[in-house]
Amino acid sequence: MVRVSEEWLNICGGCEVSILDIGEPLLDLLPQLQFVHMPVLMDHKYFGQTGEGTTMEIPEAEVGIITGGIRNEEERQIATEMRKRCDTLIALGSCACFGGIPALANQYVMEDLYETVYRASYTTEPSATPSEDLPPLTDRIYAVDEVVDVDAYLPGCPTSPDLIVEALTAVLEGKPFSLPERSVCDECPTTREKKAVTSVKRPLESIVPPGQSVESSRCLMELGYLCLGPVTKAGCGGHDKVPRCIRAGMPCRGCFGPIREGANPMVDMMGALSSIGLDPRSIPDRSATLQRYTGAHNRLRPLPSR
Numbered sequence: 001m002v003r004v005s006e007e008w009l010n011i012c013g014g015c016e017v018s019i020l021d022i023g024e025p026l027l028d029l030l031p032q033l034q035f036v037h038m039p040v041l042m043d044h045k046y047f048g049q050t051g052e053g054t055t056m057e058i059p060e061a062e063v064g065i066i067t068g069g070i071r072n073e074e075e076r077q078i079a080t081e082m083r084k085r086c087d088t089l090i091a092l093g094s095c096a097c098f099g100g101i102p103a104l105a106n107q108y109v110m111e112d113l114y115e116t117v118y119r120a121s122y123t124t125e126p127s128a129t130p131s132e133d134l135p136p137l138t139d140r141i142y143a144v145d146e147v148v149d150v151d152a153y154l155p156g157c158p159t160s161p162d163l164i165v166e167a168l169t170a171v172l173e174g175k176p177f178s179l180p181e182r183s184v185c186d187e188c189p190t191t192r193e194k195k196a197v198t199s200v201k202r203p204l205e206s207i208v209p210p211g212q213s214v215e216s217s218r219c220l221m222e223l224g225y226l227c228l229g230p231v232t233k234a235g236c237g238g239h240d241k242v243p244r245c246i247r248a249g250m251p252c253r254g255c256f257g258p259i260r261e262g263a264n265p266m267v268d269m270m271g272a273l274s275s276i277g278l279d280p281r282s283i284p285d286r287s288a289t290l291q292r293y294t295g296a297h298n299r300l301r302p303l304p305s306r
């Protein structure tokens with residue numbers, strides 16, 4: 001029996017839904033797994049049932065799974081405790097791996113964020129920034145591996161249930177788990193004709209018309225839609241292999257992150273855009289658009305004027 005401990009940090013909960021979405025294969029895995037800690041499913045107080053404890057209590061486990069990046073000091077402490085108590089630690093989802101959508105906030109200085117959320121928002125009565133009984137925010141949003149060592153990464157927003165099964169199966173068999181260094185384009189069935197594009201359009205509905213298969217479509221980027229497939233790691237298609245967004249007739253937005261460690265998707269994508277005749281400066285909000293899921297690791301920083 002392998003003990004599993006799961007924690008959610010700065011998240012939306014979608015990655016937990018992905019775990020539940022595993023469906024029938026989860027039933028095959030369950031006899032070999034014992035979930036000893038999982039806040040989304042079981043109530044477990046960190047400092048004893050009435051808060052009487054002085055040290056954080058997270059049970060020991062062979063496998064630890066963390067979803068979400070780190071936005072406050074409590075989450076930093078939880079990640080540190082998870083690392084101490086789990087033999088193998090998996091970062092699950094783009095938030096845990098690269099900061100994810102919340103790390104778009106790394107483009108702004110903290111005071112501007114407080115001002116927008118608590119005072120300048122049209123739907124909020126202006127008030128002081130709350131501080132009582134709340135853990136202090138960290139200076140920016142961190143990916144999990146900026147705070148503790150991570151053994152395996154399952155990117156995606158959310159990640160694919162098939163990948164969670166693959167990773168858990170690998171752990172149960174004592175094998176390492178990693179995704180190959182391939183791009184979404186490598187698994188995309190559309191046809192590339194290497195024709196130049198003159199402008200970028202915004203997709204508001206499926207680009208592939210009803211009744212037409214994605215396999216018979218031209219590359220969505222060559223049809224004039226920004227697609228981050230060339231600089232994004234493959235793997236979201238699961239057993240089907242066809243990338244999830246492409247299957248739905250929509251361009252890739254980059255949620256599986258860089259193809260390899262040390263890659264710079266923004267620079268690489270600007271090169272890819274130039275190669276089809278597009279001026280990368282024509283992409284609105286370029287830095288955030290090309291690094292929508294990867295704003296931790298100091299990729300997104302406040303601009304000097306902000």
Ligand code: SF4
Nearest residue numbers: 012014093094095157
């Ligand atoms: S990676 Fe996406 S689905 Fe998962 S917690 Fe973050 S925002 Fe939610």
Ligand code: SF4
Nearest residue numbers: 185188219220227229
């Ligand atoms: S750019 Fe997008 S649509 Fe074109 S081949 Fe790559 S993943 Fe497919």
Ligand code: SF4
Nearest residue numbers: 236245252253254255
């Ligand atoms: S196609 Fe791109 S954005 Fe869509 S799920 Fe796959 S990696 Fe994520």
